[in-house]
Amino acid sequence: MAIAAPGQLNLNEAPTWGSRSVDCFEKLEQIGEGTYGQVYMAREIKTGEIVALKKIRMDNEREGFPITAIREIKILKKLHHENVIKLKEIVTSPGPEKDEQGRPDGNKYKGGIYMVFEYMDHDLTGLADRPGMRFSVAQIKCYMRQLLTGLHYCHVNQVLHRDIKGSNLLIDNEGNLKLADFGLARSFSNDHNANLTNRVITLWYRPPELLLGTTKYGPAVDMWSVGCIFAELLHGKPIFPGKDEPEQLNKIFELCGAPDEVIWPGVTKMPWYNNFKPTRPMKRRVREVFRHFDRHALELLEKMLTLDPAQRISAKDALDAEYFWTDPLPCDPKSLPKYESSHEFQTKKKRQQQRQHEENAKRQKLQHPQQHARLPPIQQSGQAHAQVRPGPNPPVHASQPPIAAGPNHHYAKPRGPAGGPGRYPPSGTTGGYNHPSRGAQGGGGGGGGGYGTGPYPPQGRGPPYGSNAMPGAGPRGAGGSGYGVGAPNYPRGGPYGSSGGSGANRGSNMMSGNRNQQYGWQQ
Amino acid sequence: MAANFWTSSHYKQLMDQEDVDVVQPLDRDKGITLEDFKFIKMQMASYISKLAQHVKVRQRVVATAVTYMRRFFVRKSMTEYDPHLVAPTCLYLASKAEESTVQARLLVFYIKKIYSDEKYRYEVKDILEMEMKILEALNYYLVVFHPYRSLVQFLQDAGMNDINMTHLSWGLVNDTYKMDLILVHPPHLIALACIYIASVYRDKDTTAWFEELRVDMNVVKNISMEILDFYENQRMVTEERINAAFSKLALKP
Numbered sequence: 148m149a150i151a152a153p154g155q156l157n158l159n160e161a162p163t164w165g166s167r168s169v170d171c172f173e174k175l176e177q178i179g180e181g182t183y184g185q186v187y188m189a190r191e192i193k194t195g196e197i198v199a200l201k202k203i204r205m206d207n208e209r210e211g212f213p214i215t216a217i218r219e220i221k222i223l224k225k226l227h228h229e230n231v232i233k234l235k236e237i238v239t240s241p242g243p244e245k246d247e248q249g250r251p252d253g254n255k256y257k258g259g260i261y262m263v264f265e266y267m268d269h270d271l272t273g274l275a276d277r278p279g280m281r282f283s284v285a286q287i288k289c290y291m292r293q294l295l296t297g298l299h300y301c302h303v304n305q306v307l308h309r310d311i312k313g314s315n316l317l318i319d320n321e322g323n324l325k326l327a328d329f330g331l332a333r334s335f336s337n338d339h340n341a342n343l344t345n346r347v348i349t350l351w352y353r354p355p356e357l358l359l360g361t362t363k364y365g366p367a368v369d370m371w372s373v374g375c376i377f378a379e380l381l382h383g384k385p386i387f388p389g390k391d392e393p394e395q396l397n398k399i400f401e402l403c404g405a406p407d408e409v410i411w412p413g414v415t416k417m418p419w420y421n422n423f424k425p426t427r428p429m430k431r432r433v434r435e436v437f438r439h440f441d442r443h444a445l446e447l448l449e450k451m452l453t454l455d456p457a458q459r460i461s462a463k464d465a466l467d468a469e470y471f472w473t474d475p476l477p478c479d480p481k482s483l484p485k486y487e488s489s490h491e492f493q494t495k496k497k498r499q500q501q502r503q504h505e506e507n508a509k510r511q512k513l514q515h516p517q518q519h520a521r522l523p524p525i526q527q528s529g530q531a532h533a534q535v536r537p538g539p540n541p542p543v544h545a546s547q548p549p550i551a552a553g554p555n556h557h558y559a560k561p562r563g564p565a566g567g568p569g570r571y572p573p574s575g576t577t578g579g580y581n582h583p584s585r586g587a588q589g590g591g592g593g594g595g596g597g598y599g600t601g602p603y604p605p606q607g608r609g610p611p612y613g614s615n616a617m618p619g620a621g622p623r624g625a626g627g628s629g630y631g632v633g634a635p636n637y638p639r640g641g642p643y644g645s646s647g648g649s650g651a652n653r654g655s656n657m658m659s660g661n662r663n664q665q666y667g668w669q670q
Numbered sequence: 671m672a673a674n675f676w677t678s679s680h681y682k683q684l685m686d687q688e689d690v691d692v693v694q695p696l697d698r699d700k701g702i703t704l705e706d707f708k709f710i711k712m713q714m715a716s717y718i719s720k721l722a723q724h725v726k727v728r729q730r731v732v733a734t735a736v737t738y739m740r741r742f743f744v745r746k747s748m749t750e751y752d753p754h755l756v757a758p759t760c761l762y763l764a765s766k767a768e769e770s771t772v773q774a775r776l777l778v779f780y781i782k783k784i785y786s787d788e789k790y791r792y793e794v795k796d797i798l799e800m801e802m803k804i805l806e807a808l809n810y811y812l813v814v815f816h817p818y819r820s821l822v823q824f825l826q827d828a829g830m831n832d833i834n835m836t837h838l839s840w841g842l843v844n845d846t847y848k849m850d851l852i853l854v855h856p857p858h859l860i861a862l863a864c865i866y867i868a869s870v871y872r873d874k875d876t877t878a879w880f881e882e883l884r885v886d887m888n889v890v891k892n893i894s895m896e897i898l899d900f901y902e903n904q905r906m907v908t909e910e911r912i913n914a915a916f917s918k919l920a921l922k923p
Binding site: 166205209210211212214217220221224225227237239260333334 | 677679718767769771774775794802805806809810812885
């Protein structure tokens with residue numbers, strides 16, 4: 148064995164094969180946590196490089212190394228692209244791990260395998276949800292183009308991502324966007340003959356064909372999700388926030404029209420068509436609802452939100468859309484402002500604290516009832532990023548004095564579920580990729596110091612999505628970070644099951660056919 | 671673009687024959703020769719096939735499992751890692767990697783069915799523990815390319831995709847997994863070598879077709895010779911000879 152024997156460490160050299168020890172890295176802090184694993188920000192001791200370590204939990208006694216992890220590793224090992232997260236290596240924990248009672252564990256691998264990823268500062272949802280954040284048109288084009296480029300690369304290489312959503316799109320401070328969390332991804336063959344599970348893709352981003360029960364599908368499923376994200380970026384909030392599958396389909400039909408054999412040949416033969424078929428005729432209203440979008444954006448969005456997957460635009464064709472070739476052009480990623488790190492998990496937590504702060508304020512009758520919603524982009528072209536920085540939440544280089552690094556008391560009540568309704572309900576498996584105390588970049592106040600006393604406008608404690616934000620609901624809620632904490636077994640708390648019911652699905656069989664349990668909205 | 675053979679880890683991991691033909695020091699100490707080593711691997715490849723028939727997985731899974739097993743023993747000694755555990759575990763892992771998952775307990779059930787001998791019986795926990803060691807030894811490179819896909823394409827291209835030729839050449843490809851060819855040569859060349867042998871055997875003139883392919887015919891012919899040599903040697907191998915190899919392995923140092 149090239150790795151160290153138990154008790155010894157081989158910190159210095161990488162074996163020519165086999166895996167290095169996790170001790171080659173110094174864990175800086177846990178930045179995400181779920182029932183199914185943790186994500187740490189860590190520094191490679193030898194090089195000083197900052198990485199993200201995603202732990203693969205090995206707690207399924209019956210079927211060994213999770214097949215979802217095998218899929219993810221297989222896929223990530225073959226994808227090499229600037230818009231796809233890079234799996235740098237896999238490391239194991241040396242020596243016997245201790246179990247909960249502190250007894251040495253005979254199986255040194257149990258709980259001791261980590262995927263090492265390049266470190267990314269933000270995820271798209273976390274970034275978009277920053278109070279006052281407003282993306283410029285050129286910036287949205289820039290992100291969209293990178294998203295489509297990465298996805299096109301996956302599709303050409305016959306990989307379906309199957310969980311495209313904002314929190315799985317990681318963004319670094321160079322403005323680069325990378326697809327992450329391939330825990331649900333799998334290879335496909337072009338003939339679409341294989342039966343695949345239809346219980347994939349977070350509900351709000353799930354295409355109608357999956358909701359109608361198809362098991363034969365292809366890259367078009369990812370393109371629907373891209374359409375949802377695109378509309379969300381322009382609109383300022385998610386466009387299909389369904390709370391369960393029937394409602395999800397209904398929301399889609401309300402916007403995109405009820406499908407029939409004319410616009411979607413074969414739809415009436417879909418497995419669940421009869422259960423979900425629209426009860427009344429509905430017209431397509433995309434152009435009407437989004438009439439404030441610019442023409443080219445609307446044109447592209449229409450093609451992405453096409454009900455019939457066979458007619459939906461491909462990633463390649465989308466990249467050729469007028470939208471990306473008209474003024475304002477997509478900006479250079481490097482020209483984008485640098486923001487202090489933010490991940491959905493983190494924004495969510497800030498909101499939670501904000502809520503708590505307001506609870507207190509309320510008691511003192513000081514509440515400012517102000518709702519938080521994302522600001523839609525400024526539609527005018529021209530002054531590309533000048534407007535990117537309007538909000539009270541300045542980018543890293545803003546003038547606010549940095550907050551001292553070190554333990555961040557504002558996060559004193561960190562990962563425990565806090566009650567209360569809200570868009571970002573607490574969940575047992577907060578998956579986010581969160582850095583509460585990123586001292587080095589602690590400027591901007593976003594690091595935690597600012598809330599309550601800082602320049603932040605109080606965020607509404609009310610759910611920005613109206614009545615949908617019930618406790619525990621909302622696919623955003625449990626925030627899988629892009630590093631996919633939940634990946635091995637996938638059942639993240641909130642959105643896929645009952646929130647707070649963490650552990651309910653633990654150890655469930657991880658074969659793909661059983662994934663549906665984990666999305667058990669209605670169960 | 672990645673995800674084709676030439677940019678794959680499989681391609682980068684192709685080895686020279688002399689690096690494959692190395693008996694680990696611990697095994698050598700037990701008197702295991704290169705020939706013994708090959709016999710044991712061959713025997714384990716057929717063990718994997720036999721198990722695969724019971725659990726009903728595709729040939730592709732078998733091929734991947736055998737490849738894992740052969741890669742594993744380039745790096746690990748049989749003294750430390752019992753081939754009778756490594757082989758079924760490779761099948762277990764390959765079934766996951768090839769999306770045809772087989773439950774570990776099912777595998778264990780058939781292991782017990784095949785081997786009445788106590789010492790070859792392993793339990794689920796043994797397989798799961800070995801799985802991790804195999805993953806690590808393979809450095810988590812799990813994607814393996816096989817000759818089958820190119821075989822079908824080549825036969826079609828050559829207009830030789832009749833049942834007869836397909837059957838013969840497919841069977842030849844299956845037999846190549848009794849050797850280490852998959853660790854040494856690109857899969858499409860193995861496929862071509864099998865087509866070459868099959869066409870000679872069936873008296874089909876493929877010279878013109880091969881010429882148009884612009885592949886190095888010397889390599890194809892060398893692989894073909896290796897395969898034919900293997901068949902030739904096979905005829906002389908007796909069961910006693912194979913048992914002798916295993917009994918050396920069983921020796922306590």
